[in-house]
Each structure stands twice: as C-alpha cells, then as structure tokens.
Amino acid sequence: LRRKVSPTKLPSFEPGSVVITDVAVDSFFKPHFEQVIRDHLASELLKCSRKDFPTLMDHTMCTYDFYKANQGRLDGALSCFSNEKKLEYLKRAYNAAERNIEMESTVFAAMCRLCSLKG
Secondary structure (H helix, E strand, O other): OEEEEOOOOOOOOOOOOOEEEEEHHHHHOOOOOOOOOOOOOOOHHHHEOOOOOOOEEEEEEOOOOEEEEOOOOOOOOOOOOOOHHHHHHHHHHHHHHHHEEEHHHHHHHHHHHOOOOOO
C-alpha cells in the first residue's frame, strides 16, 4: 500500500489517497504475478479509512524494474514515451482498474508471508 497522487487529465480519486492492493498486475494489466495475500487482509486494511485519510482498494501494477519504459514514465533511464503517449497509457491503466504503480507489491507480500506476518 502506498500513497499516490492521481495523474492529471484522468478520471480521478482524491490526490494523496492510499491504495490497498487487491490484485498485482504487470505492465499489460494482466494478473501475471503470483501473489500470496490473505483474502481478508485488504478488506481489514480498508476499514482503517477515515475522512482525513482517504483509502480505496484497487489494482496495483507491479513493474519489472525502475528503468524500463513499461510504466509510461518520462523520467526513466530508458523512456520512450512522449507526454501524449504517457497520458494515453495511464488512461488505459485507469480503465483497467489500476490506481497504483510500483515495484514492490509482489515482493513485499512474499516477504510478509516468509516472515509469518499475519493479517
């Protein structure tokens, strides 16, 4: 779970909202990554939402690395997106229920499981 700012020019949720991951997907919006998260954990975390701490549950795109251009990034080392293509990609991501992009979602869940952290 991570605080993200809603991209501009996209249908939005409140900037600074916390996104609780229900499904980790790849850069093609497919649930390709194996993910082991207790079914009830995301729902329990969602109950922590308050008016001053907006929270939603949706998909998180787990990327392969920081540098590859498969995230619609303009600032990556291997960026091949124009601003127009970036916004087009982010709109497709939003329509696929993506509300968060990061690299750690599957690794973090696996580490919690290996450490026997219970939700």
